[in-house]
Amino acid sequence: MRILKGAALIALAAGLSACADNKEDKTVDRGIDTKHLSQLRAGIWIDPNGCDHWIIDDGAEGYLSARLDKYGKPVCSGAAPPNTAIGPYKAGSPISDPI
Numbered sequence: 001m002r003i004l005k006g007a008a009l010i011a012l013a014a015g016l017s018a019c020a021d022n023k024e025d026k027t028v029d030r031g032i033d034t035k036h037l038s039q040l041r042a043g044i045w046i047d048p049n050g051c052d053h054w055i056i057d058d059g060a061e062g063y064l065s066a067r068l069d070k071y072g073k074p075v076c077s078g079a080a081p082p083n084t085a086i087g088p089y090k091a092g093s094p095i096s097d098p099i
Contacts, residue, residue: 037063043087044079051076055089 037056044067045055051074052067067075080086 041088041090043085043089044077045085045089046080046082048082049076050078050082052079055085055087057090 040056040058040063042054042056045053045064047053054063054065054067056063069075
């Protein structure tokens with residue numbers, strides 16, 4: 001019985017250690033062209049429902065976030081037709097997308 005309790009405690013400790021908080025800064029692009037995301041240029045992608053999303057493409061990775069008003073509601077500006085991207089979202093990085 002002692003061996004079973006010991007094994008259970010070891011398994012519990014190992015499981016809890018796997019839940020360690022990862023405090024990595026998510027505002028920095030750590031890819032080939034490492035820089036803070038504020039140095040990249042954002043555009044707008046219009047989803048199928050007509051609502052806006054901020055989009056950044058650095059050539060190797062892409063970033064997408066819903067565009068929200070100050071109350072947390074989606075912005076649906078109608079700036080372009082659904083399923084299109086507008087703006088300089090590929091600017092700010094020398095890495096180009098493969099064709």
